[in-house]
Amino acid sequence: MDNTSRVSVPCLSLEQRDDSADKPALFSISDKKAIDGGIPGLTNTNAWFTPQGWILLRQSTTIRRLVDHMLMPSLQQAISPRLCVLLIEPIATVIWYCRIGDDEWMRYEYDIGIQPLDPPFEGKDHEKVPICQIAACRGKFYFNSNFEKIEVLELTPTPTFSSIEIADSIAGGLGVIGGAYVYLVESEDELYMVCLRLDHDFTIYDMTVHRMDFFSHQWRRVYEIGGRAFFLAPFYFGASCSADEYGLEKDSVYASYALDKCFEVSKVEDDATDVHELIDAPDSRRGMWILPVEKKIEMLMFGYSRKTI
Template structure:
């Protein structure tokens, strides 16, 4: 593959295109669509088969030609081919990459969304590997607040995840952060939070925490600061990304 491409925007937003089954790719920094037709310029990309990553790549699963690949949204011809994802998954899956794909030796991770099923699943693929694997995980239980489930407990879903220095970090307890490492199989553990937020956090706590990787460091947004060293953070439900606010970023 040729030299690295540039991503000259702080972050990318994917909007469903009006009257189209293809998403429109939007540059937050420029306030304009990427390419004249947004996602219409990327072959195989639809509203239902693409997952945006905090690293700037888009994971695409094309059913028509049985292809799965990481797509550079700035260049329709720039993609990294992966083993084909064997099953169609919800467009609400969270997708994270453990490192820089052009360097290889990283993991592409898809976390299935929380639903009415008590089982929790994720999919993963090692760059250069031959296939995807599905893994059922168990990171503990919590009170079930769904109607008709009062007094019962359900398995805790991963609802916020970030990659940092080759590992994945996700929602844990009030005093810990979950850690996921591939060796190459999934290995779950936890690390203590040095300065936990009093009263807890998460959906049922007093604050909503976002995990964001920025310049090789993991951030949990709950302390007020005056500046973040020229970086821009984009936070959404289950998603956190960071980019230099005034410079281009190489993959």
């Protein structure tokens, strides 16, 4: 990939509703308008994005390549020989995984319980619990978190599931009354949970950020995140990157809202929020963040979520 294909990151990729437009529209965070150029091979429907800045492309039904959207030579520099790649199907309770050197992807159908469907859907009043919001941290995958429990997936080498019960889950006013969107974010080897609380009309009215204390098994409310910026993509993932290095607002959370053609920036300290309209944004099915590529990675995950608690 040559220098002409470079894009300024972080940026927002909007999947276009217009059937005649086969490529997503890329938008600058700083300018709130479209970026000229694009990423070779990227279309509206052939890519999975990761919190670590990598993109998995497929051609037809075959996964084609793992792409560094900046410069291909850094791909070899960043990938660890122990790299594990996890692909999560969005609805079916199925995961695919592989490691560097594997000849093929391994398919695994999991069963981690059932949950009710209210209202029933297509004659069913329950379904298998799917893996939803997920983050890779300290050699494990954490998912389906709330203030009472967090699920854990390890590939050792086959999939092994366990859970962590959260101690004193209601202490300190951490209990959630009503609904919330939850995102897990790995940042500098720490696991965070961003909680967007919903009122009765499913409107977000409050944001809080919590760090997992693995020693005491507690979520601890935080009011700063080490000067970094978190990124949230609805129904997909949470991610972290340096604020200073990329001209972002420190200790802030960026959330994309493709349907509303905007993104929001909220301060971790007090949830003060600014809304940024995207100039001439197309009608979009979803918005995805394209993030800086991490210098060294050992775990990647792809997939998206539909989970609320």
